[in-house]
Amino acid sequence: MTTKQIQQNYEIARERYAALGVDTDKALETLQHTPISLHCWQADDVVGFERGEAASGGIQATGNYPGRARNIDELRQDVDKVLSLLGGTFRFNLHETYGEFGGKFVDRDQVEPKYFEGWIQWAKERHMSLDFNSTSFSHPKSGSLTLANPDKEIRDFWIEHTKRCRRIADAMGKAQGDPCIMNIWIHDGSKDLTVEKYRYREILKNSLDDILAEKLPNMKDCLEAKLFGIGLEAYTVGSHDFYAGYCSKNNVIYTLDTGHYEPTENVSDAVSSLLLFVPELMLHVSRPMHWDSDHVTLFDDNTRNLFAELVRANALDRAHIGLDYFDASINRIGAYIIGVRAAQKSLLQALLEPLPKLRQYEDEGRFFERLALLEEEKTLPLGAVYDYYNLKNNVPVAEDYLADVEQYEKDVLSKR
Ligand SMILES: C[C@H](O)[C@H](O)[C@@H](O)C(=O)CO
Ligand SMILES: [Mn+2]
Numbered sequence: 001m002t003t004k005q006i007q008q009n010y011e012i013a014r015e016r017y018a019a020l021g022v023d024t025d026k027a028l029e030t031l032q033h034t035p036i037s038l039h040c041w042q043a044d045d046v047v048g049f050e051r052g053e054a055a056s057g058g059i060q061a062t063g064n065y066p067g068r069a070r071n072i073d074e075l076r077q078d079v080d081k082v083l084s085l086l087g088g089t090f091r092f093n094l095h096e097t098y099g100e101f102g103g104k105f106v107d108r109d110q111v112e113p114k115y116f117e118g119w120i121q122w123a124k125e126r127h128m129s130l131d132f133n134s135t136s137f138s139h140p141k142s143g144s145l146t147l148a149n150p151d152k153e154i155r156d157f158w159i160e161h162t163k164r165c166r167r168i169a170d171a172m173g174k175a176q177g178d179p180c181i182m183n184i185w186i187h188d189g190s191k192d193l194t195v196e197k198y199r200y201r202e203i204l205k206n207s208l209d210d211i212l213a214e215k216l217p218n219m220k221d222c223l224e225a226k227l228f229g230i231g232l233e234a235y236t237v238g239s240h241d242f243y244a245g246y247c248s249k250n251n252v253i254y255t256l257d258t259g260h261y262e263p264t265e266n267v268s269d270a271v272s273s274l275l276l277f278v279p280e281l282m283l284h285v286s287r288p289m290h291w292d293s294d295h296v297t298l299f300d301d302n303t304r305n306l307f308a309e310l311v312r313a314n315a316l317d318r319a320h321i322g323l324d325y326f327d328a329s330i331n332r333i334g335a336y337i338i339g340v341r342a343a344q345k346s347l348l349q350a351l352l353e354p355l356p357k358l359r360q361y362e363d364e365g366r367f368f369e370r371l372a373l374l375e376e377e378k379t380l381p382l383g384a385v386y387d388y389y390n391l392k393n394n395v396p397v398a399e400d401y402l403a404d405v406e407q408y409e410k411d412v413l414s415k416r
Contacts, residue, residue: 001387006397010388013381020354020377024385027351030316031389036343037091037131037181037322040098042336043069043078045328048097048138050105055326057137058187058229061294063329067413072100074416076122081408082336083126085401087393088344091181092128093322094119096135096165108139108161113171120175130172131181131322132219134165136188147211148188148204148237155207158186162211166219173218181282181320183255184211185224189232200237208246222282222320223247224255227262227292240270248277257284257324258302259292268305272313281315284324285343294325297339303346311350321347331413334405341386348389349382 001009014024045061045068047054052070055061069075075098083090096108099115106115116130123130136146136158143149146158162184169182188204212221225243226236240260247254254274258267274281285303287295297303310319323343327335354373361370383398390397396404 001397003391006384006387006391009381009384013384013388016381017352017354017385020380021356022352022354024352027348028385028389028392030351031088031344031348032393033089034316034321034347035089035091035129036340037093037320038079038082038336038340039093039323039325040075040079041095042323042326042339043075043332046095046138046326048095048135049099049101050097051138053138055138057139057142058189058226058232059137059294060230061326061328063327065329065331067332067409067416068328069332070416072098072118077412078333080126081333081404081412082340085337085395085404086340087390087395088340090126090128091131091322092119092123092126093131093133095133096161096168097138108135108141109157109164111161111164111168113168116168116172120172124176129176129178129180131183131320132165132169132172133183133185134162136161136186142187144190144232145188145200145237146186147207148186148200150199150203155203159207159211162207163214166211166214166216166221169219170216171218173216180219181222181253181322182219183222183224183282184208185226185255186238187226187229187232188237189229190235191231192234194235197235197237201242204237204242205246212250212252220253220280222253222255222280224257224260224282224284226257226260229292244274244277247274251279253280253282253320254278255282255284257286257292258306259284259286259288259294259324261288263288263290266305267302268309271306271309271315275313275315275318280318280320281310282320282322284322285339286324294327296325296327296330296335297323297342299342299345303342304349307343307346307350308353311347311353312355331405331409333408333413334402337401337405344389345382345386348386349377352380352382352385353377 169180173180
């Protein structure tokens with residue numbers, strides 16, 4: 001497509017949306033300034049730089065596509081490539097195991113902000129803020145219970161780790177002048193039928209109370225619920241009910257990962273319920289296939305509905321949008337671009353919804369009209385608006401980015 005064609009298509013689309021009372025320029029402005037937190041772990045299959053071992057402890061990356069980032073320099077190089085192909089505002093989401101440990105082994109209960117100074121500088125140069133995650137998986141002490149472990153020695157190790165991670169997040173937030181969002185996901189659970197469910201949940205509650213007691217002004221905590229983990233199929237201590245209760249009682253952000261639900265569950269329906277009781281949401285936009293498989297996020301019903309619910313609840317400013325998938329079976333740079341663009345398209349479509357009209361129909365009980373408009377909006381010229389967004393951002397439009405990704409694979413990834 002030529003620049004002129006993209007502009008002409010946009011003009012036609014703008015008029016079409018305007019006829020429904022929708023301001024496309026305003027939607028593009030909101031899209032431009034709504035941050036998406038890029039997860040570091042798609043570049044290297046959640047391996048990190050602590051031990052260089054494959055992820056274990058409830059999660060697993062599948063595939064062996066060449067070109068995995070093997071060190072910090074490669075990961076940063078890959079992320080720079082990704083950023084060069086995307087328009088918008090981005091944050092960067094790190095796990096503790098991605099610290100700059102300088103070749104020495106730093107155990108999780110010894111980690112300090114100094115190991116992340118390089119990341120803080122790197123992000124600053126790219127005008128990005130950092131988000132952070134404690135890491136209780138892929139460690140000899142991970143087992144099947146960490147913060148919920150009745151063994152005090154193991155539990156204290158993970159409590160200390162998580163407390164230190166909060167201080168790292170606080171240091172990041174202070175340096176960037178913008179709160180760092182710190183997520184706590186633990187895989188704690190059990191492979192088979194469990195009788196002491198209450199006991200483990202009580203221990204987890206007490207561990208969290210201890211961890212969250214320290215007031216840190218430059219970071220925000222969020223807690224991620226889950227249905228099950230690999231090898232932990234029967235019972236998850238940090239279930240949805242557990243964290244919904246904990247977060248609403250303690251005013252903590254709830255992390256909603258779209259892969260962490262029953263396969264047929266309508267995840268987006270959780271948005272409006274949670275938002276009435278928790279301060280904010282952290283989103284891990286993912287794509288489960290039959291299970292929490294972390295396939296690359298797509299512009300599918302799940303993702304579209306999720307963003308639609310956020311916009312309908314007027315809650316974009318109460319949501320932190322992050323991605324969470326790790327596909328090791330395809331070009332990892334391409335995987336980033338597909339997922340981010342899918343999230344952007346979903347958000348854009350939500351912003352372009354003729355909401356006043358739909359609300360009016362609903363208020364007046366005109367349900368045929370509501371359904372008809374919901375159906376019609378699916379085929380409005382969203383693509384033309386999104387193409388124009390990328391043009392304005394001076395990044396490849398539509399499938400034009402494929403050539404860039406292929407070239408990068410040839411020049412860089414294939415040589416690793
Ligand atoms: C690596 C992430 O922390 C992890 O994917 C977590 O967020 C999760 O969703 C586990 O299923
Ligand atoms: Mn997640």
